[in-house]
Amino acid sequence: MSDETGARIRKKALALFRKRGFERTTMRDIARAAKVSLGAAYYYFPSKDALVLSYYEDMQLAHDKAARAAFRGANGLEERVRGVLHSKLDVVADDRHLLGAIFRTAVDPESALSAFASSTGGVRQQSVAIFDEAVGDEPMPEDIRALLPKAMWLLHVGMLLYFAHDQSPGQIRTRHLVDDAARVIVPLIAMASLPMLAPMREELVRLVARAFEPQVPSPSTPPAPGESS
Amino acid sequence: MSDETGARIRKKALALFRKRGFERTTMRDIARAAKVSLGAAYYYFPSKDALVLSYYEDMQLAHDKAARAAFRGANGLEERVRGVLHSKLDVVADDRHLLGAIFRTAVDPESALSAFASSTGGVRQQSVAIFDEAVGDEPMPEDIRALLPKAMWLLHVGMLLYFAHDQSPGQIRTRHLVDDAARVIVPLIAMASLPMLAPMREELVRLVARAFEPQVPSPSTPPAPGESS
């Protein structure tokens, strides 16, 4: 019954996390709720953080579906941006306190769950891909097109951080922020596309692109020449 | 000997953190090194995180001095930006692994040390002030002038995060990033100042300003003055 047991532990864990928060839920609580021993819980999930990562994956999958649904009714870039961001907030709305736990590990350079670690790379790439879909075939200079999804992913992390700290009722402030950001992005791209600004744009794009370069040769990518600094 | 004991605990703790990292240093190690009991250590510092906050304050003070020294030899905004950012990296260079511990708590909405919590407000305000000095009397539209220090503070947090993850020798990549950013900032301000872009600038400034609005009236500050975030 391995599959069933693991699923039950996971389900109970997420339920407890939602109800009482990450910190105040102990592994013993989880085991008790799932009617297994503490050791069994650890047999299925090597750490408490692993249970959070499990939530992280769930969340990503749910966002994929929600965002694509939003895209279907959307007209133009602004609406797609609004859709991809609001749908993310919808997905995590009931789990704001869990975000804190995720951020804590995501930000730690030593953690395997670090937002920049390769173990979460798959989930992150999937997340960037949905922003790529949001940009779609909106006309813009090639260099901007290449970077925009990553930049949006980064901003969306900031949005989640803001959301996690947002004390306003229904987190209305974050919702407003998203609307404002969506409204601004189209003219911003238009402005950046002005030929007159091409030189500066190139410099900015180069700067951001360099910031995104991988730190270590990832196992799937052979060591690229000329990438030490 | 209260003062002397507390100072000794603090000093030994920071030394151990530097030598062996935050995680691998236990409160018992610290107590032993400072020749006090575990309970005594907790008498002076209510938590392990409190010891990190203590480092955070030290770091801020050191950065103030280092940045002002850099300003004295600097000519123009670009050099001051370079100075304020590089001096920060200089100050934290030997404590990169400590940054991870700081971020972990700074990002957590429940933590008192959260970067957005009022208990760290004093330190953060001081940090924003040094970026205000860096901007100095550079001519630019009023609304940009008001927001720029906060925006720079935010970007500098990103820089520290990047620095903490930077595996390149001597963290040369972060250093290059700082140079690039400094080079870009002056033309960026010039561009944003174009009268032709005033409408969009106003919208952007309003967006960012709203994001910085304080969440709740802090208990230590009466609700009258319009500043805290």
Place this chain on the structure above:
DNA sequence: GTCTATAACATGATAGAC
């Protein structure tokens, strides 16, 4: 070999004696 249960350990934090 695959799963489960129990005991033990390390460490952050607390209580109460002196």
Place this chain on the structure above:
DNA sequence: GTCTATCATGTTATAGAC
């Protein structure tokens, strides 16, 4: 103000059931 127990909890080790 300092100490000695003691607790709570994440994690690991060990032993057993099937």
